[in-house]
Amino acid sequence: MDLRDNKSRLILIVVALGAALVIAVASCGGGGDDGNEDDGAAGSSQETTEGGGDSGDDEPTDDAESGEGESEVVLAEVTGEQEITMTVTSAERQSGGFLTIEGTIYNGGGEAWGTAAWAGDESELAGNDFSMAGATLTAREEGKRYLILRDTAGRCLCTGFGLQIEAGDTMSWYAQFPEPDPATTEVDFQIGQMPPATIEIR
Known part of the structure; x- marks a missing residue:
């Protein structure tokens, strides 16, 4: 143990x-x-x-x-036609003899807006309806007025807005014109009943 x-x-x-x-x-x-x-x-x-x-x-x-x-740089801005504000943000010469202008449209009114009158008075452009087809450029230095470019079917080289722009909406647009004389540095852009917008081109 x-x-x-x-x-x-x-x-x-x-x-x-x-x-x-x-x-x-x-x-x-x-x-x-x-x-x-x-x-x-x-x-x-x-x-x-x-x-x-x-x-x-x-x-x-x-x-x-x-x-x-x-x-964006604002080159010009005008307001008219039922509180519609048109702004131009670019105007540039391009190869091929074109001048392309771009901007925005803002509907500051209380209801949707659209007009076929913006297609202009030319019968050839009547089918473009509510668009930038009726826009023109006036080069006072040259004493010339430039119309929008269009294809053989009469369709403008520009933006079509459809039927209307709703109240409070902003839409972008572009429009192409023949290029003004190289010495021209300023033109008046105008469409419909909107006031002319004076812009510089490069």
Whole structure:
């Protein structure tokens, strides 16, 4: 009985010492790793926050600035015919002897608006209905008046608006004319009962 008791005690002591040693090693190793990981996590968290914060703050500013820079240049703007506002944003000469004019039409009235009178008085253009077909250019320096270009079927090289422009809506348009004399830098653009819009051409 005594030998068995002694063996049992020795076994218990060895097991206890082994367990204590394992716990001690694990706690030392784990503590070091935990510390390093915490330091590393804190460092990367700070770097991400600082780097991401800076780039995040810069990007909206850049976008806002570029958005402002891209705003359209208004060459001329006139209002008439039931609060219709016509804006000219571009007038450029193109190869082939054309002058292309672009802009927008805004219906500032309280109801939908459209008129076939904008097709002009020419019988050849009557089928264009509500469009920029009746637009003209007057070059006072040359003493000439230019009519819209059209194809052999009488379709104008311009925008057709369909039936109407709804109240509060804005529609883009273009119109092509024969190119004025190279020395001409200014023309009067006019359509329907709208006031003439004086624009510079390049």
